[in-house]
Amino acid sequence: MAQRIRPVTGPETERARLDVALQVPAVPVVHAGDAAASVRGFTKSFGHRVVLHQLDLDIAPGEFVAMIGRSGSGKSTLLRALAGLDRDFGGTLAVPGSVAVAFQEPRLVPWKKVLANVSLGLRVPGASSVARQALAEVGLTELAAAWPLTLSGGEAQRASLARALVREPSLLLLDEPFSALDALTRMAMHRLVLSLWTQHKPAVLLVTHDVDEALALADRVLVLGDGRIAHSARIPVDRPRDRDHPELVALRLRLLTELGVPAESAF
Numbered sequence: 301m302a303q304r305i306r307p308v309t310g311p312e313t314e315r316a317r318l319d320v321a322l323q324v325p326a327v328p329v330v331h332a333g334d335a336a337a338s339v340r341g342f343t344k345s346f347g348h349r350v351v352l353h354q355l356d357l358d359i360a361p362g363e364f365v366a367m368i369g370r371s372g373s374g375k376s377t378l379l380r381a382l383a384g385l386d387r388d389f390g391g392t393l394a395v396p397g398s399v400a401v402a403f404q405e406p407r408l409v410p411w412k413k414v415l416a417n418v419s420l421g422l423r424v425p426g427a428s429s430v431a432r433q434a435l436a437e438v439g440l441t442e443l444a445a446a447w448p449l450t451l452s453g454g455e456a457q458r459a460s461l462a463r464a465l466v467r468e469p470s471l472l473l474l475d476e477p478f479s480a481l482d483a484l485t486r487m488a489m490h491r492l493v494l495s496l497w498t499q500h501k502p503a504v505l506l507v508t509h510d511v512d513e514a515l516a517l518a519d520r521v522l523v524l525g526d527g528r529i530a531h532s533a534r535i536p537v538d539r540p541r542d543r544d545h546p547e548l549v550a551l552r553l554r555l556l557t558e559l560g561v562p563a564e565s566a567f
């Protein structure tokens with residue numbers, strides 16, 4: 301595989317942040333083998349505080365990985381580094397393809413209409429029709445000419461997903477994108493994400509607080525704790541999944557235990 305090596309230095313700027321929100325060719329690419337993302341010895345400190353320590357992680361092409369962990373465990377820190385937003389870390393990150401990110405807040409540009417938000421920075425022939433197609437895929441055709449501030453939370457998050465997917469990323473990073481949505485909208489978003497993933501097959505790293513969200517969506521769940529991947533579990537259940545499937549019930553208990561949540565408060 302061809303290797304592109306980019307410098308790891310340079311201050312973070314708002315501009316960089318926007319680029320990544322839109323979609324970026326991201327991090328320094330060292331060597332990823334066949335992985336969509338490969339992390340080796342990743343260490344990140346803020347002042348004297350080591351948040352992530354010697355963390356290793358591989359994500360296979362097309363694999364859907366969910367990462368859970370207590371608040372402050374470093375999930376967003378890892379995601380930001382994978383997105384190329386933070387280049388001040390120890391260890392190596394390798395991401396051979398393109399990366400797109402969707403955050404908890406949809407981060408739409410308020411003075412551009414929905415279609416323009418999706419096509420913003422898209423440099424392909426017929427960008428507008430490509431963006432329209434992406435809007436159709438997330439069920440927002442009717443709202444192409446709407447202003448972002450008129451959208452519901454779910455609609456804005458769908459626009460954000462369209463903006464991420466329109467670039468056909470090989471790695472899609474999702475940082476708690478559904479946590480601000482009500483339960484019904486969240487379930488609809490789960491179905492949408494699975495259908496988009498099935499169709500486009502990017503590798504996905506989804507950060508979530510919600511164990512059930514991870515169990516509904518992912519091929520593999522990681523628990524981040526003590527600055528590293530404390531636990532990794534495959535989910536050997538076909539989708540769509542019944543949350544009462546015995547494998548999922550057992551895994552839920554295991555993951556909650558890993559998170560330090562007492563089993564009796566799990567239901």
Ligand SMILES: Nc1ncnc2c1ncn2[C@@H]1O[C@H](COP(=O)(O)OP(=O)(O)O)[C@@H](O)[C@H]1O
Nearest residue numbers: 346347351369370371372373374375376377378
């Ligand atoms: N820019 C920063 N400056 C100082 N500390 C930070 C910064 N960003 C994150 N942290 C700290 O790093 C830890 C991990 O943060 P974060 O990755 O956002 O956690 P999570 O997403 O798992 O909730 C937290 O304790 C947080 O306060």
Ligand SMILES: [Mg+2]
Nearest residue numbers: 375376377475
């Ligand atoms: Mg976070």
